[in-house]
Amino acid sequence: MLQGTLDLLILRTLLLGPAHGHAIANAIEFRSDDVLQVEQGSLYPALHRLIKRGWISVQEGTSENNRRAKFYRLTAKGRRQLAVETSKWDKLAGAIARILLPVEQEGKS
């Protein structure tokens, strides 16, 4: 997977609201039609990298079945970063798409 892609996907997922780790992993898998087959565990180093950069925050909460769980939430800084990353990604995807134009393939990796 491209460097930073996972970060972008996490940020994009959290834009819809706070979520716990498993939910994030599921969302990414679901939304990307299982194309991004990640070793689920690799989510954690990525999450912590984002916390360290201040793009997401973490809070204790209770989940739907009343269990303690950690919720990850997008911060204001993370929101701005998402905009930056998205436009960067669009540019890149556009560039790749133009290169691959005749075959009409999506910029997947």
Next chain:
Amino acid sequence: MSRRQRMMEDLDQDIRDFIERETQDNIERGMSAEDAHYAALRKFGNVTRIKEDTWEVWSFVWLEQFWQDVRFGMRMLAKNPGFTLVAVLTLALGIGASTAIFSVVETVLLRGSPYRNPGQLVEIAGRGPQGEGWFSPAEFNDLQTQRASFEDLAAYVRWEFRVLSGAGEPDEVWISQVSTNAFHLLGVPPFMGRAFAENETQAVIVSQGYWRSHFAGDPKILGKTLALDGKPYTVIGIAPADLEFPDPSTQMWVPLAFSAAQEANREHRTLQVVARLRPGITVKQAQATADLEAHRLAAQYPKTNAGWSAIVKPFQAWEVSSALRSALWALLGAVAFVLMIVCSNVTSMFLARGTARQGEMAVRAALGAGRWRLVRQLIVETFLLAGAAGVAGLVLAWWGIGTIVRILPRYTLIEAPVLRQVAINLPILAFAMTLSLLTGIAVGLLPALRISRLSLNESLQERGRASGRGPKGLRLQRALIVFEVALALVLLVGAGLMIQSFQRLSAAPTGFQPDHVLTARVPLVKHKYAEGPPSAAFYQSILERIQAVPGVRSAGMVNNLPLGASTTACSFPDPPGYVFCRSVSPGYFQAMGIAIKLGRDFTPAENQKDAPCVRIVNETLARRYWPGETAVGKQVLRACRNDTPALIVGVVADSQQKSVDSKVVPEMYMPYAEKPFASFLVTFVVRTSANPVNVAAAVRRAVAEIDRDQPVIQIRTLQNVVAETLWRPHLSAILMGVFAALALVLSAVGIYGVFSYSVGQRTHEIGIRSALGATRGDILRLVLEEGMILALLGVGIGTLAALGLTRLLAGLLYGIRPRDPLTFVSLSLLLAGVALFACFVPARRATKVDPMVALRHE
């Protein structure tokens, strides 16, 4: 580490939660509880590694892991003390030898100029109709007014000997008179004390070398008064260690001072001039200034300055002789070879051990260690080894440098006195550290990469089986053997040539008999005894006393002992030319053991001031000037006072004059009393019946009885005089010999190690072979054949390399050609023999393999 613990617990909780949810999802998808859990775990990945990776996001994890690696590495090294010791010692030998030689090279060849902005320094020489020369005091004063191009100018007198008294044993010191501004002009601040003040005359600056050797480095010497030729001088400073102005032998500097009469002198050109150019001025521009001044002087003082000019050229710092230079480069090359052999050996060791550790590495990888982590672990281990080896190597280097300095001659002027200052300093420490680091990388990287590349499955399955051989690993080890043997051969040949060259130099005929002879220099104290009848009488009375010492068979005196630093040339009338000349006393030839071929020695009566003028010549002179005739009875025209001729009374055997390997040139001897000169070099030669050193005290006493303040210096045997002139080839031969011996031993150890290992790996194969009927001889041949192929390949490559490389030694060899076939053949055989023996031991072990045991072993 509580932060880590807290965070890890949190993370643990989170991950457990995650897996539980995934398990739940799986159950909902219809899996059994157990399957669901394992599926979740599989999908999640290696928990331990993910936790580590997550922690890495937060911490200076590399530092922490590094520390872990260090502790683990130390445990691993301690667990294998034999391996560790051999590896450390081998590396230490390489690092130590390289550091020692590099420190010599650094001191002698690489050290930069001690002068400030050396590019601005120029020397100015005078050029008259008779060729290049120096300046008279008046000319220097005129030149000093030319400040348009020159920031500053200083004059100096290159060297003169003075007698030092009033500080321990009277000694002779090598003095340079310099303008008081010289130190300032050169930009060399004194090591201690201060430089000369303007118009100061009775002050002296002592060289650091002399300060350390003669005054034991006592800082209290500053302010004390020394007597130089009987005149008082106050010590005001100690020069920096690397100051070699005007040349490295200078032991003291005193101000250059002139009387009013001298200042006006335009005829006696005794001064050399060094100047600093103004910033931005080129040598060419300065030359223009000097030309103008020369023209002005020529117009104003036509008698002394017509046709006279001043030449400005870049200041040439004193340089090491090319022989020493090439010897040092050769030694550095040799030591680099030793280091490469050392690295090959230790790499082989690591490769072998790496295979043994495959199992351990596989387990660590299975437990979640990344490849990079494994490589790092192994590299840290090699660095630990290399670090220990670096420390041990520095100790070895320190000892080696001490030994090298001890081999240097004590009395003979050597080309590079700076050699005596070779020591371990900061650049050398940095060099040793860098070298340790590099050797660590060199020996560790390859095995580490190889081991980490092994497939996990394969290794785990093979674990515990002794036959986990990597055929590639052995191929690399075999290549290393060939490489080592080739390097060793080059070193052996180099050392063989140098050692034989030194032996031939030592055995070279000198023309005199150096055994049972003591020599002692008694330099003339000019302010007490003028050179002439007073000095002749002084030396005559000393000689008589020495001759009376019990145990002395004969004694003589010469104004310039053969094989010394300087020679004097005298003109010879017909045909006009120059010959070497020495003034001697009667008995000199007998004491030296120089055979009188024809005629006789001087008589005591001839060693008088107004005696009839007589000469003795060597055979080369006799042959050159009177071929086919008897020289005895012939005359040397205009050789004596009032241009009267001298009578040749004897012809003596040729003897070496400058060094044992130089060509003998015509030489003429005269009685000292009739023709005294170069008296600062006067040396007594005493032939004894027993050990010559026994009469040293008596000789010293004989002189002291006549003059208590007379220096008696460089008391040593004639054998020692000869040996000291050979210090450079001697040192080269010793060091090359040591390096070659190291190379031989190391390559033998390397071959032995690799073959022991390979035999161990092939136990199974050998067992099958002998079960199928292979005899012991067959097995022996199997191993030896492989060993000999590698050794011969190495010898072949080494021979080719040596044929190319020994050419570089040509300038250092005496009496032997760089491609001496005997040396090449015999050393190749020696190396091949040693290699054969080194693989014979493991081969014999292979023949003892019991097929039953070997096969059951699997």
